[in-house]
Amino acid sequence: MGVTIIQQFPMKENRTGAQIIEFLTKRVNALGAKQCGTFLVDCETYASIPQLGAQRTLHVFHNSEQPASVFAILDNGTGKTVPVVADALFDLLLLKMSSVYTSKKSKVEIRGPRFELNDFVIKIGAININHNVKGIIVEAEYRPCVVFGLCWDMLREFLQGFLGSCVSNIPPHYFQNRMNDIFQPLDTIQQYLDHITIYRKATGILQQYNTNTT
Amino acid sequence: MEAIKEAPIPAMDSLTSAMKNNIVPNQEYLLQGSVLDSAVEVLLHRLRGLCDNVDSGPETFHDHEMCFSIRSVTPQPLTLRVRRAIDYLDMPYQLRYIGQPELGDKSRPTILRNSIDVATTPTIVDFLTEMGFRMDFEYILRGYMFRKGRMKITVSKIFKMMVVGKPAPESVDPISQSYLVELSVLAPSNQDAIAEDMRVFAEQLKPLVHLEKVDYKRLTQPPL
Amino acid sequence: MQREDKQLELVLENFQSKLNEFKAQIYALIFKLEHERDNVNWTTVLDTFAVFSTQYTAIMKYLSYEKLPQLRNYSVLPLMLNPERDEDLARITENRVPALSHDIVPDFLRTKTEPEVEHKLMQVEHKAGGLQFETAQKQLAAFNKVVNHVLDLVSKAREEWEVETGARVGIGQTSSVADLHTLVSAVSMGKNLKPMVPQVSPGGMMVPPTGRPVTPSMGPNTPPMGMMPKPPPGMKTNVKAAGAPHPYR
């Protein structure tokens, strides 16, 4: 497990998600990367029942890169988040909790092709919220390195190499306090959560806007 | 173009198919018994002879178990147990759901109960607390573990913790003069054949230890 | 005619259930062999085979019962052979027979043993028939002698062993039921394990942990899951109390 950063790629007005993925695939192939299968990250969100007091939100992730693990991130509503990494059977346990935590029925899936270029792994995925494509996410992993602070500049250069100027020169917010920590698979998931939250908010506003106008 | 790997299947789907094929170990066959401190050496000796891990000697363990529960609309609380090894700090924590023990009729040799075992990171304690769970009780287990085929035999002493959350050796107190002996197998559904094996094994430990189906319902009634 | 048909159906049903039982036992053995190959010992396998054998005899006996219609008078004819996969057939046979093809029909619809086996059987029978009465008697006697000797040895060893174990019974008690119950109720329900946190009851006095439950969580005397007769009066407040600060935090 190496350092991974996740980057949004802006949607263009007149292009579908599949077209953008194809466009990026061409660029990545030009760099010399080879496609090695596909990837899938999914996220299910649960909310606590009102009887428990303050509303808590539970996000449960699966990542095809770590197929035997389940990642769960709990937001207790007051800004504190607690992550847990568990075995695949955790899903079964969640069913037992269904009386306390109910699914919000908003499944997020990010899937797309996975490429390898020497020690780099590149994933280009379309983010689906309830089966609607909401955006494009690019994940780049540099496997030999385990500390974000050591290779951020390099990863940035790498991403800018094929994504262009949409890659910011400032490290992602999530890493600001974690520059010198050893990178964990959970860090990837946390970044996905950040991005999903942004998309959800955006669509939420959009939906509100739509309902208001109609 | 090289062969492309199969597209990954969503985790939930693969879990459901695993459940359908009965390969998820979600049931525990259990027999329980106890042995007095004075006789535990004899028992350990006998187990060493009967079990598989003879050459390496009995495996010791020293665990801390916490029992969490949460109440929902139903009157029944949901109970989860977290167990961690005190002697090996880098081991994952174990989160466990245990269902109602089913005694069954006389013909069934063991207790059968649902059980889901999940290994997790140490953050699980904080996680459960924030989820709304609260700790009911906790205790310390120290003892020996044996293996015989798929069967697991534990001989453990249960200690009460005098100071909450601090499993230091000086602040624990044994709750009885006996060791708890448990014989269990974690298996997928419908493998009742193993229960028969357990009965045979339990037979071999008599009269030192009587491994039996303990009726949980009877235990709750105050002694007459 | 109708009656006969009905009877036949009944018999077949019975027969099938017996066969299924037999099949389940064979399954169990195969499962064991596959999953615990390293730990299976020959005695258990032998026992299982003994069970098989009695089952088999029982089935044969059932079939030879006089009042039953003679099953052998009915014949099964393959009307059509088909090399294609037949889903229905596969389902009925649990994926063992995917198609009724030329390959398998001779084996499955066989009424006589294979010529090779038949030949061997004949040979053996011939040999047995050709034996002189006296030689047979002699061999029998010798065999009996050997078996009796072994039996003697075994029963002697058993006697010795029983004396030994009999002596060991005197060790005294090694386990206590009361302790078992203490331990199990502690581990499963936390009895005697809940810490003695000074709690102020409505009366303002300290309550020992064995008293009525005062903590919002399950008290020691509360019946555990499943036994709750009806929610105690304090139930409603209990739910709310979950949000209150807990002694553990």
Added chain:
Amino acid sequence: MELNPMQVALNTVRTLRLELMQLIIEIGEGVKDDGSQTESKDNRYMYSMNEMVGKLGLHMRDLEQVVGSLSSPPGAMLLYNTSFLTQESTSDRQALYTPLVSSHKWLDKVHKFSSNAVQILSQNSLKKSYYNSSSNKKKRQQSSLHNISPQAVDVLLTNIDRMFPEMSITITRPCASNVVLLVGLSRVLQAIISFKGVMIEWVIVKGFNEPINPNSLQQELWQESRYYVFRKITDHANAAMLHFSSPTLPDLSVRSFMTWLNSYLILFNSVCKSCGNRLLNAYPPTWRDLRSLDTYHYECKP
């Protein structure tokens, strides 16, 4: 001829033994009857006995003299690796010790000659530049590279360990006295270095997160890194090891190699001196200038 006193002593012992043997034989045979002389047989026998005993006494005194002149042996000889030969169980190899000693002798001689030759040649060198022939310093060099006490190697390595704060060095000796070193460089990489005496024999570089079993380093030596970048660095490291290798100053060569390895601390966050980029063909600058330790891509190296 000046014989080794030990040799003389051994010879004397041998003669002494021979004579004693003869005396005993004589006694055993008893009085011989040759029938030619008139003298009493007993007398003649007595006479020859006397003579023999006298000779014995003489030689005994010789021996005492020679032994007195012997100096006491200089303690136990250190055999290092060769002492493991005694544990050899196959009979055809037990005789290996003698040829081994003579080959070592030859090796030492060759070494001595060659270092003398280096000295002489360096003085008559055709180089126009100033050459510092600090022959005095070189006097303390080890006489041999292959038979160095483990303590000396340990001292050298612990000194190196102290030189680089970011480097952690674990010394293991999985096979006899030869060191296999596990080097951890901050959170960037790990290296396994196999030594013979103080000479580096083989280097392998792996990622920080690649599992290395410290109890079977000699197996790990053959396991390549799973990352391209570290396989490349492994190649560079072996090249550098050969470059720094110097038979006359072995500890310096180890020290320079370690300094070079330490420069990989900035493997992932360095810029190529030549092209100014961090990445080229999806590799970071993996090559280091052997003298200045400047960072370059392999393709950009000067």
